[in-house]
Each structure stands twice: as structure tokens, then as C-alpha cells.
Amino acid sequence: MAPTTQKALVIPAAKAPFQLVADWPVTKPGPSDVLIKLVSVALNPVDAWIKEFGAGPPLVPGYPFILGDDGAGVVEEVGPEVTNVAKGDRVLVVGGFNNDRAMFKEYLTHPAREVVKIPDNLSFDQAATIPLAFATAVTPIWASGEGANSVRFTPPWEEGGRTKYAGKPALVLGGSTSVGQFVIQLARLQGFSPIIATSSLRNAEFLKSIGATDVLDRSLSPADIKNALSSLTGGKPIEYVYDAWGRDRESARVGYSVLAPGGAFATVIPQELTDIADLVEESEKKGEGRRIGQAWATYDTPGNKELGEEIYKRLTGWLETGAIVPNRVEVLPNGLAGVETGLQRMFKGQVSGVKLVVHISETP
Ligand SMILES: NC(=O)c1ccc[n+]([C@@H]2O[C@H](COP(=O)([O-])OP(=O)(O)OC[C@H]3O[C@@H](n4cnc5c(N)ncnc54)[C@H](OP(=O)(O)O)[C@@H]3O)[C@@H](O)[C@H]2O)c1
Structure with missing residues (x-):
């Protein structure tokens, strides 16, 4: 039997310091839910931003609040209607912004149909790197339900x-x-070529190992990036640009401006924040037919729901065959007590090409 209380890393009020509590209630699973004992959970930039700046509704429904969007663990209990997973299965789950769905705690109660089995070739640490970032990669390109913000x-x-x-x-x-x-790997899966990525060059070989054909130093000037793109594509129009950082104005502008008429631009943040609104307006006036998709890393919205069903069915297989590989992992010490240091590093831009993960069992 699972315990009725658990350790949890709680933000008591907006911008307040974390509190590690020992008596957070464990939610009992309903008939179609599973109770998961979390083993490895990963950190994300959004956790760092909410911790630093605070946030209110709709993102944070209220305080005390628990962060954490990426979890991997073992099914501990299943509701009577559950048929797709069994006690003892290893699963990964994408969280959400409410305390029941949050990962910085020991147990997660979750609808069984939304969990993905972890294949034997992946560790819990590796599995924890996947859920949120993968959802971010797929929602603006494949979501197709009504109202989906996607290039379809x-x-x-x-x-x-x-x-x-x-x-x-x-x-x-x-x-x-x-x-x-994940965006690079999915572009490879769909046959795009060449797949050109920008990043620090220290990550170039790794990005090539997962499908990038070419890697450009992200510190090059916009003009140099445009020249390099033109020579790498042999002048062929770029049909697909995914801005996976989103917070660099110049880079977003380069990305949108090199896009072919009719091409697809996906981004991780709202278009108005990328500062490309004038370019979009100009392109629309010319009738260039460029599409824009904006990531929203959940399958819970009506537009993303059907996509979620497909991903839940297929992700295990892609991981098993190596069509999709997880991020590289850096494990932080001290379990949940190590989260704060990790978020600070993330916030300061001191994380490069790896996912920070903590082991729940190492929490003091
Ligand atoms: N809309 C959504 O639902 C959603 C969901 C998840 C994430 N996001 C957003 O998506 C972005 C990526 O999240 P993540 O978790 O994948 O990030 P992450 O892995 O934590 O980001 C670390 C990486 O960022 C790169 N980086 C730092 N500054 C950069 C810049 N100016 N231009 C390009 N790359 C830069 C670094 O690259 P190098 O070390 O190679 O230089 C480093 O490898 C973030 O802005 C995040 O807030 C949005």
C-alpha cells in the first residue's frame, strides 16, 4: 500500500523560497488512474522562471504550489478500470501546472491512458528527459484538432x-x-534534409549524431548565418524553421526571414514575444502563405488531444528502436533538495546540451 503522505518540494507563496515538506497528501487513484512512485524527475526552464518571478492564474492556479513537469517511475497501484498498464510497469509522464500533476514529489496520481511505458533500453533518468520537451517539439507541428496552434x-x-x-x-x-x-530527430524521421541546427559548437558532434547534417555557431552574426544557410542548402528554399529557444530576437528574425513562401515556422514562445510581428505582417501582405505554429506542451487542450492519443501509442516504439533518443543526463545530488541549485544554473544559462535530473529517493 502506498503511504498517505509524501515528501514534496513546495513553493508556499509566489517567489517564496522552496520548502521541503514531509506531509504532502498522496492523492488516491480514481477508477481509471494509476499511482506512480516517481524515480527520476527532470528540471525545465519554466520551473526556473516560475520560481524566480512567481506566476498566477492561469499558469499557476494558486499557492502553495509544486513544480515539475517531467517524471519517470514505477506503477504502484492501478484503478479497477485500467487495462493498458499494470503494477510494476516502468512509465514516463508529462506533468502539468497543478499540484496533482506536479513531479517534484514522491508520488503521482495520473490518468492511466496518458502514461507511456518505458522500453527496457532506457533508464529512468533518460526517460525523465523526454515528456515535456517532446510534447513541445510535436505540438506546433503535428497537432491538428480544432484550434490547434500548429503548422499541421x-x-x-x-x-x-x-x-x-x-x-x-x-x-x-x-x-x-x-x-x-527532439525537433532535430523528428525532422530526420520525416525525411527533411539538410537539417541545419544552430548551437554552441561544443554540442555540434552530438547534434550530428542525432540527425543534424550541419551545425552553425549560434554566436555568428545574422548576416553570416544567412550566408552559411544559403551555401549549405545550395540556395534551396528553407521549408521548415523551428525556433527551439525562442528568446533571442535576432535569431527568431533570421529564422523567419529565411523561410520559403508557404514554409512553416514553429516556435516555443508566443509570436509577439519573438518580436517578429512586423516580418509576419509584411509576409502576409505579400501573400507568401507562411504558416506559424506555437508550442504548448500539453495534450490536454482540445487542439492537441488527438495528437496526445497518437503519441501515447507510438512513443514507446520510437524509443525502443532508437528512432528517438533521449537527452543526455546530468544527475544532481540530494534529490528534491538539489532542485533549487539546478534551477539557478538553468536560469543563469549554465546548462548546455544536457537535461538536469534528480533522483527522488536521494531526497533527505
Ligand atoms: N511553449 C512551451 O510549452 C514550452 C515548453 C517547454 C520549453 N519551452 C521553452 O523552450 C525553450 C527551450 O527549452 P529547453 O527545456 O529545451 O531548454 P534547455 O535545454 O534548458 O536550454 C539549454 C540550451 O539552451 C541553449 N541556448 C541558450 N541561449 C540560447 C540562445 N540565445 N539561442 C539558442 N540557444 C540557446 C544552450 O545552447 P548552447 O549551450 O549550445 O549554446 C543550451 O544547450 C525555452 O525557452 C523554454 O522556456 C516552451
Whole structure:
């Protein structure tokens, strides 16, 4: 039997210091839920931003609040209606912004149909690097429900999804981000080529190992990046740009301006924050037909729901065959007590090409 209380890393009020508590209640699973004992959980930039700046509704429904969006663990209990997973299964889960769905604690109660089995070739640490960043990579390109903020590529499980993009150039800005690493791999899965990424050059060989054909130093000037792109594509128009960092104005502008008419631009942050609104307006006036998709890393919205169903079905297989590989991992010491140091490093830009992970069992 699972305990009724657990350790949890709680933010008692907006911008307040973390409190590690020992008596946070464990939510009992409903008929279609599973109770997961979390083993490895990963840190994300959004955790660092909420911790530093505080946030209110709709992102943070209220305080005390628990962060954490990426979890991997073992199914401990299943509700009577659950058929897709069993006690003892290893699973990964994407969290959400409410305390029941948060990962910086020992147990997670979650709808069973939204968990993904971890194949034997992946550790819990590796599995924890996947959920949020993978959802961020897929939602702005494949979501197709009503209201989806997506460029609506044909996904690889539909006819043409692995052939119609073959030989078309793609550009991934911020390729070494956790998100960017999945974007590169998904572009490879769909046949895009060349796949050009920008990042610090220390991550170049790794990005090539997961599908980038070329890596450009992200500190090059916009003009140098444009010249390099033109020579790498042989002047072919770039059909797909994914801005996986999103917070660099110049880079976003380069990305949008090199996009072919009719091409697809996906980004991790709202368009108005990328500062490309004037370029978009100009392009629309010319009738260039460029599409924009904005990531929203959840399958809970009506537009993303069907995509979620497909991902829950397929992700285990992609991981098993190596079509998709997880991020590289750096494990922080002290379990939940190590989260704060990790978030500070993230906030200061001191994380490069790895995902920070903590082991829940190491929490003091
Ligand atoms: N919309 C959503 O739902 C959603 C969900 C998740 C994440 N996000 C956003 O997506 C972005 C990526 O998140 P993440 O978790 O993948 O990040 P991350 O892995 O923590 O980011 C670390 C990486 O960022 C790169 N980087 C830092 N400054 C950069 C810049 N100016 N241009 C390009 N790359 C830069 C670094 O690259 P080098 O070391 O190679 O220089 C480093 O490898 C963040 O802005 C995050 O807030 C949005």
C-alpha cells in the first residue's frame, strides 16, 4: 500500500523560497488512474522562471504550489478500470501546472491512458528527459484538432508523412536545447534534409549524431548565418524553421526571414514575444502563405488531444528502436533538495546540451 503522505518540494507563496515538506497528501487513484512512485524527475526552464518571478492564474492556479513537469517511475497501484498498464510497469509522464500533476514529489496520481511505458533500453533518468520537451517539439507541428496552434505537417504515421518532406531543408534554431534535440530527430524521421541546427559548437558532434547534417555557431552574426544557410542548402528554399529557444530576437528574425513562401515556422514562445510581428505582417501582405505554429506542451487542450492519443501509442516504439533518443543526463545530488541549485544554473544559462535530473529517493 502506498503511504498517505509524501515528501514534496513546495513553493508556499509566489517567489517564496522552496520548502521541503514531509506531509504532502498522496492523492488516491480514481477508477481509471494509476499511482506512480516517481524515480527520476527532470528540471525545465519554466520551473526556473516560475520560481524566480512567481506566476498566477492561469499558469499557476494558486499557492502553495509544486513544480515539475517531467517524471519517470514505477506503477504502484492501478484503478479497477485500467487495462493498458499494470503494477510494476516502468512509465514516463508529462506533468502539468497543478499540484496533482506536479513531479517534484514522491508520488503521482495520473490518468492511466496518458502514461507511456518505458522500453527496457532506457533508464529512468533518460526517460525523465523526454515528456515535456517532446510534447513541445510535436505540438506546433503535428497537432491538428480544432484550434490547434500548429503548422499541421502530415505526421509520420499518416500517408506521406515520411516521404513528402524528403530532401526539403529544415533549420532548427537552438538545436542543443532539450526541445531542439527532439525537433532535430523528428525532422530526420520525416525525411527533411539538410537539417541545419544552430548551437554552441561544443554540442555540434552530438547534434550530428542525432540527425543534424550541419551545425552553425549560434554566436555568428545574422548576416553570416544567412550566408552559411544559403551555401549549405545550395540556395534551396528553407521549408521548415523551428525556433527551439525562442528568446533571442535576432535569431527568431533570421529564422523567419529565411523561410520559403508557404514554409512553416514553429516556435516555443508566443509570436509577439519573438518580436517578429512586423516580418509576419509584411509576409502576409505579400501573400507568401507562411504558416506559424506555437508550442504548448500539453495534450490536454482540445487542439492537441488527438495528437496526445497518437503519441501515447507510438512513443514507446520510437524509443525502443532508437528512432528517438533521449537527452543526455546530468544527475544532481540530494534529490528534491538539489532542485533549487539546478534551477539557478538553468536560469543563469549554465546548462548546455544536457537535461538536469534528480533522483527522488536521494531526497533527505
Ligand atoms: N511553449 C512551451 O510549452 C514550452 C515548453 C517547454 C520549453 N519551452 C521553452 O523552450 C525553450 C527551450 O527549452 P529547453 O527545456 O529545451 O531548454 P534547455 O535545454 O534548458 O536550454 C539549454 C540550451 O539552451 C541553449 N541556448 C541558450 N541561449 C540560447 C540562445 N540565445 N539561442 C539558442 N540557444 C540557446 C544552450 O545552447 P548552447 O549551450 O549550445 O549554446 C543550451 O544547450 C525555452 O525557452 C523554454 O522556456 C516552451
